[in-house]
Amino acid sequence: KAGVTQTPRYLIKTRGQQVTLSCSPISGHRSVSWYQQTPGQGLQFLFEYFSETQRNKGNFPGRFSGRQFSNSRSEMNVSTLELGDSALYLCASSLNSDPYEQYFGPGTRLTVT
Amino acid sequence: DQQVKQNSPSLSVQEGRISILNCDYTNSMFDYFLWYKKYPAEGPTFLISISSIKDKNEDGRFTVFLNKSAKHLSLHIVPSQPGDSAVYFCAAEQAGTALIFGKGTTLSVSS
Numbered sequence: 717k718a719g720v721t722q723t724p725r726y727l728i729k730t731r732g733q734q735v736t737l738s739c740s741p742i743s744g745h746r747s748v749s750w751y752q753q754t755p756g757q758g759l760q761f762l763f764e765y766f767s768e769t770q771r772n773k774g775n776f777p778g779r780f781s782g783r784q785f786s787n788s789r790s791e792m793n794v795s796t797l798e799l800g801d802s803a804l805y806l807c808a809s810s811l812n813s814d815p816y817e818q819y820f821g822p823g824t825r826l827t828v829t
Numbered sequence: 830d831q832q833v834k835q836n837s838p839s840l841s842v843q844e845g846r847i848s849i850l851n852c853d854y855t856n857s858m859f860d861y862f863l864w865y866k867k868y869p870a871e872g873p874t875f876l877i878s879i880s881s882i883k884d885k886n887e888d889g890r891f892t893v894f895l896n897k898s899a900k901h902l903s904l905h906i907v908p909s910q911p912g913d914s915a916v917y918f919c920a921a922e923q924a925g926t927a928l929i930f931g932k933g934t935t936l937s938v939s940s
Contacts, residue, residue: 720872749927758835758918758932759873772927806872816863816922820872 718743720809720821728827734795737824741788741809747771748790749818750782753804762805765790766812794826802828832856833921835931844940848906852919852931855900859921863928864893864904867916876917877904909938 765784
């Protein structure tokens with residue numbers, strides 16, 4: 717069974733631009749969560765989608781948004797990029813909405829210049 | 830306010846010895862705790878978990894201990910191997926909410 721895939725793996729953007737990251741969960745998984753990892757900050761929860769509905773949201777500004785499609789694939793969008801948005805963005809999927817069954821993708825490394 | 834804290838950013842251990850990674854939490858409503866391991870350029874991988882109703886869970890070389898009164902958990906790796914060198918994240922869950930992660934501890938096991 718294929719794991720969680722994220723595209724692109726690496727991305728360089730300029731301040732003020734917007735970016736869209738994609739995540740394909742493990743087949744059959746209905747829950748997708750997004751995390752931001754920065755040096756010294758660990759993994760910070762962005763949001764979780766379950767069956768196309770946002771179930772939980774972390775403490776991030778409205779510039780960060782996401783959605784989930786009927787096939788459970790998910791995208792997250794960051795508008796008006798800031799230098800501080802440079803991070804590794806991780807996607808995790810789970811069968812239901814149980815966080816402890818989460819499987820992570822390799823992440824998308826976003827660099828904002 | 831950090832609800833899950835890993836106060837040691839790094840830990841160095843010799844191969845064959847015990848590695849002990851610590852984690853403290855503040856929210857007494859957490860009902861599940863997990864440890865994840867992360868290698869560079871890879872996503873975190875689930876390692877071991879423990880329910881708040883237990884005080885110990887063991888899986889091979891890995892054992893997690895939970896002390897609810899102290900709001901403290903620890904991960905023991907015995908014996909440590911060079912392949913265990915990675916970043917270890919402690920995470921906690923309160924039912925219906927998202928996982929909250931600590932900032933991680935980098936474990937280096939030397940041969």
